[in-house]
Amino acid sequence: MRRIFRYLVRAIFVLALIAVAVGVWKREEIKRLLAVNSLFSEEKIITNFSGMNAAFLSVDVPRGDGPVAELPKGTEATLTPEVTQWVKDRTITALVVFKDGALVHESYYQGTNADDLRISWSVAKSYLSSLLGVLLDEGAIASIDDPVTKYAPSLKGGAYDGATIRNVLNMASGVTFDEDYLDQTSDINKMGRVLALGGSMDGFAADLSETFAEPGTDWQYVSIDTHIISMIIRGATGREIAPLLSEKVIIPMGLEASPYYLTDGNGVAFVLGGLNLRTRDYARMGQMFLQNGAYNGQQIVPADWVAASTVPSAPTAQGEYGYGYQWWMPKDGREGEFLARGVYGQYIYINRPLGVVIASNAADRKFRDEGVGDYNIEIFRKIAEGL
Incomplete structure (x- = not known):
């Protein structure tokens, strides 16, 4: 014994x-796995959203050594009581407003400050679309009607075989992908664990095998579609996304600070939601698109790509939000009004007729509640109309 x-x-x-x-x-x-599991917890979400590189692999997107683009000051806009209440209710952490290219409001909340590099979530998708537009104009990509497998051959035989670049830009690939952030078994959360454990995003995408519709016939928000755009760009150029975005978009804009991407274990940028910037620099992106792709004294994104990206070309259902090339349009489809948006309350709102850009960041754990998204746009419109 x-x-x-x-x-x-x-x-x-x-x-x-x-x-x-x-x-x-x-x-x-x-x-990193523990960080994923507590990423959105009430006591950590605000700190996490302003310091994602503390827990995850990341790569810088250099801003270059040029001067910061001039940001003139306009007449200070005062927030109405309704907007102030909205800031509180939606756990807003940053709000920056431009009118006719001038800064007219800037405020930070929940213990955050102007220097924080804040997670974009799906606002990052609009940045990647911009890069693709530049490369298309330069001839690195022949046509958005090319099959995705032309540039990403590892996708042959999988769910994306038969889809075109236009299809994935429009979120109309027909690929089955569960986007429920609140379900730990969903595809989006499985993908998060791949990212946390240093796995391969390319491998994750190539392993998808199920579809629910023929490409181009139905719209469904499928974040992995954006990663396919990354695979296309990398296949076409032989380069990684971070240095390409830096060279083609970030350096010409004259941002205040170098952004960074979260990455997988192979150093591949998490393009569908892993870009981190200062809120003023998010607003600069909106101003560039308001100005048809021109900013800081140069044409950065082709004007025809800006125009094509920001009108509803995807087969969305009638009465729902419109979708272009990784940009959103409000349900009532007002001309010259479009936005980039991400989960938990990240927005770049552009109102071209009124000359207004609004960038907001938040840690809104109730962002999926009934009517929240519609009310956010209503607030943006009230701010714009009050200037």
């Missing part, structure tokens, strides 16, 4: 050593 006890103690000791060794070996992966 004593011998069995000694063997048992020894076995437990060996298992404990193995557990410690694995813990040390996989320390960073475990840390």
Whole structure:
């Protein structure tokens, strides 16, 4: 009996050593997985959203060494009581407003400040679309009606075989993908764990095999479609997204600080939601699109791409939000009004007729509640109309 006890103690000791060794070996992966599991918790969400690179792999998107683009000051806009209440209700962390290219309002909340590099979530999709438009104009990509497999051959035989670049730009690939952030078993959360554990986003996309519709016939918001755009760009150019976006879009804009992307274990940028910038720099992106792709004294994104991207070309249902090339249009479809938006309350709102750009960041854990998205746009319109 004593011998069995000694063997048992020894076995437990060996298992404990193995557990410690694995813990040390996989320390960073475990840390990132724990960060994913608590990313949106009430007590951590605000801090997390202003410091994503503290827990996840990341890569800089250099702003270059040029001067910061001039940002003139306009007449200060005062927030109405309704807007002030909205800021509180929606857990807004930053609000920046431009009128005719001038800064007319800037405020920060929840202990955050102007220097924070804030997570974009799906606002990042609009940045990637801009890069694709530049590369299309330069001839690196021949046509958006090319099949995605022309530039990303690893997708042959999978769910994306048969889809075109236009289809994925429009979120009309027909690929089955569960986007429910609140369901831990959903595809979007499985993808988050791939990112946290240093797995391959390309491999995750290539392994998708199910479709629900023929490409181009039905619209469904499928975030992995944006990663396919990344695979296309990398296949066409032989370069990674971060240096390309830096060279083609970020450096010409004269931003205040270098953004960064979250990445997978292979250093591939998490393009569908992993870009982090200052809120003033998000607003600069909106101003560039308000000005038809021109900013800081130069044409950065082709004007015809801006025009094509920001009108409803996707097969969305009547009465719902319109969708272009990774940009949104409000349900009532007012001309010259469009937006980039991300989960938990990230927005770049552009109202070209009124000359207004609004960038807002938030940590709104109730962003999916009935009517929240519509009311956010209503607030943006009231701010714009009051200037």
